[in-house]
Amino acid sequence: MVIAETNDTGNWTSEQICAFENIQLSPASTALNYGQTVFEGMRAVKTSKGKIVLFRPEENAKRFRRSAARLEMPPYPTDQFVRGITRLVRSEIRWVPPFGKGSLYIRPVMIGSGPMLGVAAAPSYTFYVFVSPVGLYRRGEGKLMVQDSTHRAAPYGTGDLKAAGNYAGTIRPQRVAAQYGYKDVLYLDAKHDRYVEEVGSSNFFAILKDGTLVTPRLLGSILPGITRDSVMTIARELMGWKVVEKGVTIDEVLSDASEAFFTGTAAGIQPITVINYKGTDHQIGTGIMGSSTKRLQECLMQIQTQMDPDPFDWVREV
């Protein structure tokens, strides 16, 4: 793993690579008491050309800074972020699965490590990154469940950050959905209970019957996914589709979507085939992965694995 800490002047020490070992933390740390913790999720993959690559790591660095700032945590320098991760992946290169067999998942974390009795920013911080090889994303049936009595995030809260505290509350709804045979939860907005927000920790897209690709606009409660941004860019610029960020109601999805899918770093692009809303299953389109979803999925994967050219300069060899 990589580790760095803030020093007495509040600046970051240069990052060290060390063995994966326990973190030592004050029982009064703000990470453990007040959730002053942010993270990122990234992947290193072996490509068709035999290279090891990261996908848009500068975007993760930027989002990491933004998440930290909202929780009054110090900015971590973008170049140091990318350099530390590049060094770590190089040193753990034996753990990157072969082409097409999975990826090395990368988890950068920043925690408030210093003690603070009241609710306030910590006096010191720790940055670390660990990695773990993971297999291919397990494709499920693409069945999602809207739960009446659950919201993920308030408007103007912390829902648009990768803050640790956004996730603990999703464990129970996800388990309930799984019990009923659904892959994950489809969250509606907290204000109107009508607008689609996210799928667990993935972004939501629908292709309407007129061919428009729609996705919920970012109004402060939805994570600005990097795969989300990549999908919109590919759809607009490589496919020539009409792409609209807007309020997407659940009724519109159920009545007017011919395809739907969710996106994330680990998931890539995964089809949504059924949505349970108010106790009733609604099939989306034909109930299997649609052809447009499949085209997007392949296009993204082929850019990420150097099978296709990289017109947007997204892929970084380590």
Added chain:
Amino acid sequence: MVIAETNDTGNWTSEQICAFENIQLSPASTALNYGQTVFEGMRAVKTSKGKIVLFRPEENAKRFRRSAARLEMPPYPTDQFVRGITRLVRSEIRWVPPFGKGSLYIRPVMIGSGPMLGVAAAPSYTFYVFVSPVGLYRRGEGKLMVQDSTHRAAPYGTGDLKAAGNYAGTIRPQRVAAQYGYKDVLYLDAKHDRYVEEVGSSNFFAILKDGTLVTPRLLGSILPGITRDSVMTIARELMGWKVVEKGVTIDEVLSDASEAFFTGTAAGIQPITVINYKGTDHQIGTGIMGSSTKRLQECLMQIQTQMDPDPFDWVREV
């Protein structure tokens, strides 16, 4: 501090008292990655009779269990909770300030300590309690600020739990309020942006001009404060006031409140004298602590410090 851990069968080991020392934690723990952390805040005080007492510790134990359950964490036995804290306070009795000079703040915490790469419940948990002497609550001016672009919690989210992740997002709004000369933030509800929810990490009360004591009803986004409950009980049963839990709009507070105050374990009962709403300062009542607020404050304090009888059986000698 007190420490206990879940064993291989998921049950809690009996609690140990040990020196205050760093916690060892996996970098992949759910506490650090997904905010699977809950806590409580309690106080031990030396009373007018020279005893050391806790205030309604069983209520903290119950809320702790409820918080843990919502985050898919194991229940911590109520008797073990109270026993561990009682043992700890006894062993640290020299740190309890003299009568009237402050208290020993007690912080029970439960964290997901085992590693989990995806968003899911941890395989193992750690419970710990640490204590710190604190002085009297620093009385401020009682000026609060409503911030347009901030919400604390979504309805049906985790706002009604003492989950660590609810607090990191309040650090920045609190700092902004302090910069403008306000003591804390008054949060409105995320759905209508009209109903008063909480003051930072304290509950809100207003005394209307007709003498009714009102406080926001608990609909899933407001912490069910133990001081809140105690204040309602005292007002109803000792003062004979009319007490109503209901939706309390900010407009109603500004136009119809003759007094307002906030409550919490550390704060006790503290007056609210000014509320800034949409950029304008509104004075509440006479702009100083009202006589009814003062009566409640003294009544609660006198029960807590054994100056008055304890009609509700709230005080526990350790």
